[in-house]
Amino acid sequence: MSAAPDKPRRGAALEIAGLRKSFGDKIVLDGVNIGALPGESLVIIGGSGAGKSVLLKCILGLIPLDTGTILIDGVDMSEAGGDAREEVRNRIGMLFQGGALFDSMNVWRNVTFALTQGRARQSREMRALAVEMLEKVGLEERVADLRPSEISGGMQKRVALARAIAAGPDLIFFDEPTTGLDPIRANKINHLIRGLTTDLGCTAVTITHDMASAKIIGDKVAMLHEGRIVWTGPVDQLDRSGNELVDGFVHGRAS
Numbered sequence: 220m221s222a223a224p225d226k227p228r229r230g231a232a233l234e235i236a237g238l239r240k241s242f243g244d245k246i247v248l249d250g251v252n253i254g255a256l257p258g259e260s261l262v263i264i265g266g267s268g269a270g271k272s273v274l275l276k277c278i279l280g281l282i283p284l285d286t287g288t289i290l291i292d293g294v295d296m297s298e299a300g301g302d303a304r305e306e307v308r309n310r311i312g313m314l315f316q317g318g319a320l321f322d323s324m325n326v327w328r329n330v331t332f333a334l335t336q337g338r339a340r341q342s343r344e345m346r347a348l349a350v351e352m353l354e355k356v357g358l359e360e361r362v363a364d365l366r367p368s369e370i371s372g373g374m375q376k377r378v379a380l381a382r383a384i385a386a387g388p389d390l391i392f393f394d395e396p397t398t399g400l401d402p403i404r405a406n407k408i409n410h411l412i413r414g415l416t417t418d419l420g421c422t423a424v425t426i427t428h429d430m431a432s433a434k435i436i437g438d439k440v441a442m443l444h445e446g447r448i449v450w451t452g453p454v455d456q457l458d459r460s461g462n463e464l465v466d467g468f469v470h471g472r473a474s
């Protein structure tokens with residue numbers, strides 16, 4: 220059984236315009252304009268406190284924005300009604316920072332969680348789908364029946380990745396995908412993400428402050444600084460952006 224076998228493999232378009240978000244007097248996002256074309260991999264870099272997580276939460280509809288628009292395939296996520304929003308949300312996959320696996324469930328139930336809404340139905344088919352997804356991320360079938368606490372951090376990250384791709388999403392978000400991994404495992408996860416998103420043909424949006432991740436995963440990179448996008452360019456221009464803030468960030472110098 221394949222994930223959504225009849226679905227054409229194409230990514231969703233993401234367009235963010237004039238996005239502002241404050242908490243009290245604190246302006247966190249100050250007019251963010253950025254987008255990703257269908258099938259493109261956008262990486263948003265920026266230092267601690269730049270507003271990356273807040274931006275991701277706004278896009279996912281986890282927190283309300285003050286002003287601005289977020290369009291996914293033309294659907295305004297802050298204006299659209301329940302059904303239209305839900306339809307778009309069903310096309311989105313997410314890899315949470317730290318994995319966010321449920322230790323009360325074994326690995327295969329974690330992988331298929333979004334498909335079953337946690338209900339124990341279609342167990343045989345769902346387990347088979349999970350095993351297929353686990354294979355895609357380089358994990359053996361025996362892992363399917365273990366609990367997340369029984370496997371290593373690197374394997375947990377792979378399981379979380381399997382969960383993110385299980386429904387065959389058109390748009391996937393990766394929140395700091397290499398956090399907590401040593402450089403070798405991080406490198407493997409970065410290449411896995413790149414390979415899987417290319418195979419799926421989906422649009423990918425990654426937030427990270429890991430330059431190695433940005434260079435492997437991204438087609439396009441945008442730098443968020445003090446709530447604004449200060450530079451956007453193709454990934455191969457990251458080392459010669461001509462932007463002082465990007466330069467400082469890439470080479471580890473404080474601005």
Ligand SMILES: Nc1ncnc2c1ncn2[C@@H]1O[C@H](COP(=O)(O)OP(=O)(O)OP(=O)(O)O)[C@@H](O)[C@H]1O
Nearest residue numbers: 242245247265266267268269270271272273274428
């Ligand atoms: N719910 C909230 N209430 C008040 N301030 C918040 C809230 N969420 C985030 N902030 C503030 O917004 C700013 C941006 O936070 P955010 O978590 O987006 O940064 P980040 O770029 O993801 O940083 P890091 O890389 O360290 O995770 C910070 O100053 C943070 O304190």
